[in-house]
Amino acid sequence: MLKNITLGQYFPGNSLIHRLDPRTKLLATIALIAIVFVAQGFSGFLLLAGFVVACAASTGIHLKFLVRGLKPLMFIILFTFILNLFFQTGGTVLISIWIIRITSNGLRMAGFMAARLILLVLSSQLLTLTTSPIALTDGLETLFRPLQVIGFPAHEIAMMMSIALRFIPTLMDEADKIMKAQKARGADFETGGLIARAKAMVPLLVPLFVGAFRRAEELALAMDARCYRGGKGRTRMKQLKFQGIDGLAALVIAALLAAVILLNRLNLF
């Protein structure tokens, strides 16, 4: 039961996007999100949607995966859509019932917001689907390294994230074992209402937490024994290196931005 949980939903592969430097992917995703907000017309959104779908197709990730990621956010997307629909004013009035007035401007803005949110989710999903969690952590650490000057603990955060990733499967295994041990003694995790089930989890969580603390202590000792003393003076075996494809990605993103600005100017639709 616990084995089914995957984190980050990394989808291994060897496509062009998979091989990009994690920093490039992080920056490109941020840039893409910015571009989504630059776009001021449906022609721009169409272009961006086309770009995201083309990227997804090139990685060999099924569109189904991307769409599945939208599901948990469907409510928020719908909510902003309706909010914009009802509260934006201006333009010609399309429908007017009682105090509810839907204007052409409202419809337009609502469509924009929904499109933006969907594109936002899809592009960030593309990042997590094509980048292994550990590469992502490395990328974040290097990107945030300049901020260490002002005291931002970039190394510590990255180390914490990678240790968390390392221990997720271990703790899952342990939770599974504890669960089986307690089931063998008659514990019931599956029946009853929400509250009864939540209560049944307490005897599972207590030993799990105690175990996690014990592990943390031992791990700290083991790290000490191997001369760990924080990020200072530390080197890395795997050095992140920008390559030709990273430059190419930067060009593609720049071209995309130019195209979106151009479409805004043309004011097509």
Add this chain to the structure above:
Amino acid sequence: MRDKIIQAQNVSFQYEDGAAPAVDDITFTVDRGEFLAVLGRNGSGKSTLAKLLNALLLPTAGELTVDGLRAVTEDDCYEVRKSCGMVFQNPDNQIVTTIVEEDCAFGLENLGTPPEEIRWRVKAALSDVGMSEYAEASPSMLSGGQKQRVAVAGVLAMRPKIIVFDESTAMLDPIGRRDIFAIAQRLNKEEGITVVWITHFMEEAALADRVIVMDAGKIALEGTPKQVFSQTDRVLALGLDVPGMMKLADRLRKAGLPLKEGVMTVNEMVVELCRLK
């Protein structure tokens, strides 16, 4: 005379909340290149001793010199840890990263070694423990024995002169246990690394150059495995077992057979019994 890589002079250690000292006024030396086994029941102070050797704990009294270094300042501690590596009991709790080769690199990264050097030292260390083909694997997919081999490689990459194995085989299956012990023996014989092997298993201790038996923080018995295990009654009184063949020899001797002292392995027993015919 071989030089002493570890010298302990009246070393004591007391935990802050402990009533009795965990290690109580012990004096011993370890030769360079020696394979020393440390035995003792739970709570006898073996693990505390291991942590003292690695400067994870500092003696509360006495003098401990490891590879010519005495840990006083924090920097000394790192120097000691560099020359004295440690493999712990639980393989799960000493692997830091999600990829085998990166875990091997962890110690070297901490020391600030240049990336290219880390790369080839990690490669060498992994091939040394026979884990090259798992370099890119995730530790969570490995068996206990394999994880422990990775842990050994991680220590090995740092090129220590001493490796302390703190009950490193206690949680492994028999095959994993045999593997790790064989690796430790090979590193000791072929690469001249001094091994301090802390264990519960008499069969392992029987193959060491020398055995120290600890009890209540003190050294209760010391000597070659033959010298130690031939004192069957003492060893049993210390809450330990003796290797099966020694026990058998002891009982046969008590039953009146004139077996010579120090029969430890099945082969020696066969030779000895055939001699009687």
